[in-house]
Amino acid sequence: MNINLKVWRQKSGENKGLLKTYRLENIDPNISFLEMLDILNIKLVKEKNDPVAFDHDCREGICGSCGFMINGRPHGPQKATTVCQLHMRAFNNEDDIILEPFRAKSFPVIKDLSVNRKAFDKIISSGGYVSTNTGEAPEANSTIIEKENADEAFLSSACIGCGACVAACKNSSAMLFTSAKVSHLSLLPQGKEEGKDRVTKMVATMDSEGFGACTNTGACSAECPKEIGQINIARLNQEYILSSLFSFLKSRK
Amino acid sequence: MTDYNLFSKAPEGDLYTKWENYKESLKTLTPEEANNYKIIIIGTGLAGASASATLAEKGFNVHAFSFHESPRRAHSIAAQGGINAAKNYKNDGDSVMRLFYDTIKGGDFRSREDNVYRLAEISKNIIDQCVAQGVPFAREYGGLLDNRSFGGVQVSRTFYARGQTGQQLLLGAYSALSRQMENKKVTFYPRHDMLDIVVVDGKAKGIVTRDLISGEVKTHSADTVILATGGYSNVYYLSTNAMASNVTANWRAHRKGALFANPSFTQIHPTCIPVKNDFQSKLTLMSESLRNDGRVWVPKKKNEQRKPIDIPEEDRDYYLERIYPAFGNLVPRDVASRRAKEVCDEGRGIGPTGFAVYLDFQKAIEEKGEDFIREKYGNLFDMYQNITDENPYQTPMKIYPAVHYTMGGLWVDYNLMTTINGLFSIGESNFSDHGANRLGASALMQGLADGYFVVPHTAMDFLAKEKPLKKDITDRAEFKEAEEKTKKEISKLMSIDGNFAVDEIHRELGKVVWDEIGMARNEAGLKHALSEIPKIKQKFWSNISIPGSEKDINQELEKALRIKDFIELAELMAFDALDRKESCGAHFREEYQTEENEAERNDIEYKYVSAWDYSENEQPKLFKEELKYKNVKLKTRSYK
Numbered sequence: 001m002n003i004n005l006k007v008w009r010q011k012s013g014e015n016k017g018l019l020k021t022y023r024l025e026n027i028d029p030n031i032s033f034l035e036m037l038d039i040l041n042i043k044l045v046k047e048k049n050d051p052v053a054f055d056h057d058c059r060e061g062i063c064g065s066c067g068f069m070i071n072g073r074p075h076g077p078q079k080a081t082t083v084c085q086l087h088m089r090a091f092n093n094e095d096d097i098i099l100e101p102f103r104a105k106s107f108p109v110i111k112d113l114s115v116n117r118k119a120f121d122k123i124i125s126s127g128g129y130v131s132t133n134t135g136e137a138p139e140a141n142s143t144i145i146e147k148e149n150a151d152e153a154f155l156s157s158a159c160i161g162c163g164a165c166v167a168a169c170k171n172s173s174a175m176l177f178t179s180a181k182v183s184h185l186s187l188l189p190q191g192k193e194e195g196k197d198r199v200t201k202m203v204a205t206m207d208s209e210g211f212g213a214c215t216n217t218g219a220c221s222a223e224c225p226k227e228i229g230q231i232n233i234a235r236l237n238q239e240y241i242l243s244s245l246f247s248f249l250k251s252r253k
Numbered sequence: 254m255t256d257y258n259l260f261s262k263a264p265e266g267d268l269y270t271k272w273e274n275y276k277e278s279l280k281t282l283t284p285e286e287a288n289n290y291k292i293i294i295i296g297t298g299l300a301g302a303s304a305s306a307t308l309a310e311k312g313f314n315v316h317a318f319s320f321h322e323s324p325r326r327a328h329s330i331a332a333q334g335g336i337n338a339a340k341n342y343k344n345d346g347d348s349v350m351r352l353f354y355d356t357i358k359g360g361d362f363r364s365r366e367d368n369v370y371r372l373a374e375i376s377k378n379i380i381d382q383c384v385a386q387g388v389p390f391a392r393e394y395g396g397l398l399d400n401r402s403f404g405g406v407q408v409s410r411t412f413y414a415r416g417q418t419g420q421q422l423l424l425g426a427y428s429a430l431s432r433q434m435e436n437k438k439v440t441f442y443p444r445h446d447m448l449d450i451v452v453v454d455g456k457a458k459g460i461v462t463r464d465l466i467s468g469e470v471k472t473h474s475a476d477t478v479i480l481a482t483g484g485y486s487n488v489y490y491l492s493t494n495a496m497a498s499n500v501t502a503n504w505r506a507h508r509k510g511a512l513f514a515n516p517s518f519t520q521i522h523p524t525c526i527p528v529k530n531d532f533q534s535k536l537t538l539m540s541e542s543l544r545n546d547g548r549v550w551v552p553k554k555k556n557e558q559r560k561p562i563d564i565p566e567e568d569r570d571y572y573l574e575r576i577y578p579a580f581g582n583l584v585p586r587d588v589a590s591r592r593a594k595e596v597c598d599e600g601r602g603i604g605p606t607g608f609a610v611y612l613d614f615q616k617a618i619e620e621k622g623e624d625f626i627r628e629k630y631g632n633l634f635d636m637y638q639n640i641t642d643e644n645p646y647q648t649p650m651k652i653y654p655a656v657h658y659t660m661g662g663l664w665v666d667y668n669l670m671t672t673i674n675g676l677f678s679i680g681e682s683n684f685s686d687h688g689a690n691r692l693g694a695s696a697l698m699q700g701l702a703d704g705y706f707v708v709p710h711t712a713m714d715f716l717a718k719e720k721p722l723k724k725d726i727t728d729r730a731e732f733k734e735a736e737e738k739t740k741k742e743i744s745k746l747m748s749i750d751g752n753f754a755v756d757e758i759h760r761e762l763g764k765v766v767w768d769e770i771g772m773a774r775n776e777a778g779l780k781h782a783l784s785e786i787p788k789i790k791q792k793f794w795s796n797i798s799i800p801g802s803e804k805d806i807n808q809e810l811e812k813a814l815r816i817k818d819f820i821e822l823a824e825l826m827a828f829d830a831l832d833r834k835e836s837c838g839a840h841f842r843e844e845y846q847t848e849e850n851e852a853e854r855n856d857i858e859y860k861y862v863s864a865w866d867y868s869e870n871e872q873p874k875l876f877k878e879e880l881k882y883k884n885v886k887l888k889t890r891s892y893k
Contacts, residue, residue, distance in 0.1 A: 045754040057495040125435040129428035134307040137385035144396035154389040
């Protein structure tokens with residue numbers, strides 16, 4: 001198949017960017033999208049031109065490194081699929097394909113399609129953990145967890161932190177990402193103890209990192225490659241309200 | 254040239270109490286004292302993140318470096334199947350002793366008894382720790398932890414979180430690390446490559462790094478350095494490793510005096526999605542756990558043209574079940590891989606290339622139902638379908654072996670210290686506890702054992718005997734010299750201005766390594782590799798092209814710095830495989846096999862760890878650590 005790529009080229013965060021057109025011919029529809037970009041890059045290198053920078057690593061859809069906009073959608077047209085798992089058979093011969101970085105104030109562009117997502121790490125380090133030191137743990141089976149809750153916690157914890165939710169949201173909100181971690185830990189007895197503190201701190205960091213507010217459009221879950229659900233946001237809101245109520249009552253004592 | 258007398262430093266005495274007694278004899282520091290020391294940790298996967306978090310909890314100031322943007326991107330995240338622990342929750346006769354024995358036997362008696370026993374012992378603490386962190390392991394309906402069985406063993410001791418166990422364990426370690434970042438005990442340096450180790454007065458005291466965004470080459474000093482930089486499967490170009498996994502940090506340490514052990518012990522995983530075309534950039538693993546319910550087969554006759562569904566039972570050869578009635582589809586990885594190669598070499602392989610075998614779930618779906626299979630392996634089936642465009646619920650998977658893990662790595666003693674004083678190596682980056690073949694679900698176990706429970710004790714003991722630097726010493730000549738050398742190397746690469754992209758040379762190298770130092774090796778092939786690799790090296794140094802500038806983000810330069818080291822490593826692998834005139838585990842020398850095509854070990858002459866020094870232009874020198882077996886009896890592995 002033949003394709004016409006329009007790729008966002010931007011030397012660094014300080015420089016202005018623009019879309020550049022590249023044509024690739026005789027592409028095997030069974031190669032992956034990133035393998036197609038490898039072909040483009042080898043071609044560019046051999047012509048002594050700067051290859052397109054993009055983040056990627058495991059190419060199995062689990063590390064969360066890859067992700068950019070393809071024709072306006074994070075990770076492209078296929079549901080529940082990261083860019084690295086997308087194959088060229090999802091496109092048609094002679095398609096125009098537009099590639100742009102995730103656009104969000106909190107994800108500044110590093111180069112071309114690569115953005116800086118360290119704001120996500122900051123949200124996690126402000127409370128996304130159970131405070132337990134190595135060696136302090138009790139016997140594993142002394143904590144009994146209902147299978148249903150363990151399974152639900154797993155589904156929330158399956159978030160790969162790619163940032164598609166932020167890119168999909170018109171407000172650039174990180175609500176789905178944050179709520180997935182809050183849910184994962186609040187569903188488990190190990191995470192209950194610090195629950196109230198956790199949700200307050202993580203939401204505060206989300207705000208201070210410049211992410212927008214959630215207006216419940218659901219675009220985040222629709223575009224999430226791991227199908228992290230809206231129920232996580234509901235759980236976060238519930239935790240947040242309980243936490244606020246609790247501190248209000250405490251302040252009146 | 255330095256001479257090494259390799260001694261594991263494991264204390265004498267009873268195997269069962271050795272580690273506990275030894276731990277008590279190690280020196281400790283209070284958190285206030287520990288606060289005087291700085292530790293550099295390279296790599297923040299399972300081993301690096303768990304070590305960083307634990308050492309920070311003990312009061313040390315940890316500076317953690319990764320080439321990733323976040324610790325959560327490390328390749329540990331891709332481990333699917335599970336993690337072993339001798340909990341005996343299933344009451345099927347498991348014990349620390351049994352896990353120890355299975356691991357030693359699985360490694361074909363080429364690992365150190367003391368280390369392996371310690372690993373088995375610690376395995377139980379790991380599960381406790383991970384559950385306390387909130388890792389959502391699979392559970393039974395009663396709310397207790399569930400287990401499954403894995404290749405090479407007959408008990409169920411593998412803990413798992415669907416097919417995403419590595420992800421959940423890494424997120425656990427990452428959360429512990431994040432907590433220490435918030436406590437200001439860990440400083441994290443994202444997108445940094447380590448390009449050299451700095452040795453001062455015989456001790457590792459720092460590193461040289463390149464900031465992958467600004468291109469800045471910089472030095473950092475510390476009281477000790479810990480490498481947790483993973484394995485080198487990407488020397489084969491196509492492997493199941495992530496694209497950026499590399500040997501560079503280890504290789505640079507090797508050049509500075511850390512011996513490299515068993516480099517040719519590389520694991521070929523039997524169940525991967527086969528290579529489909531020349532543009533393939535990496536291979537995808539299908540978890541070994543699938544062999545619990547999947548049956549491996551090929552057609553009985555060559556050039557079979559019928560669809561798998563149309564081939565009746567009597568025309569199928571379930572070769573693993575036929576050859577190994579006791580273990581069947583659950584034989585260890587090396588055995589399953591070699592047998593797959595054998596049936597394909599006979600011409601009975603399937604698919605367009607003839608290099609694939611079927612992994613069939615029909616019987617399991619009939620007996621246990623599709624929902625059961627979906628619950629257990631759903632994400633793997635989805636992944637398979639996504640990549641191949643075939644539905645494995647309806648037609649058998651096609652699989653073929655691929656490089657997956659490297660047992661070899663930097664030689665370490667019982668303290669996990671390399672032959673450079675003050676330089677530790679943990680997780681897959683050391684030559685590890687897996688001997689000549691690693692059993693399934695043991696990599697996560699070893700990474701976390703080293704990081705949470707071993708190196709925090711042994712590194713603290715080392716530091717307690719060291720006077721803290723308490724200041725930056727990067728103005729010393731050793732640092733300046735290392736920095737200049739690195740900068741020169743980068744300029745040299747940038748100035749080549751040839752005609753090949755680095756990936757093209759890498760692919761060429763990978764083909765030679767896979768053909769000659771892959772699943773089966775022989776003397777002629779290894780010598781052929783040794784004549785081909787220098788040509789590739791020559792081509793690399795004279796004809797690669799790296800556009801752009803080194804003072805900028807430059808992904809081609811990053812690759813070139815890694816491939817350069819892979820080329821040197823490939824030569825060492827060939828030397829190592831040539832030296833070992835026996836077959837053991839994953840190292841299968843065609844000249845040394847039994848009449849039934851099983852590996853023929855030679856315990857009289859080769860019961861040693863091969864540890865190699867570095868030499869720029871001549872053959873490296875081999876040092877041997879004799880392995881002593883006091884608690885297990887050496888015998889021929891049999892899975893029949």
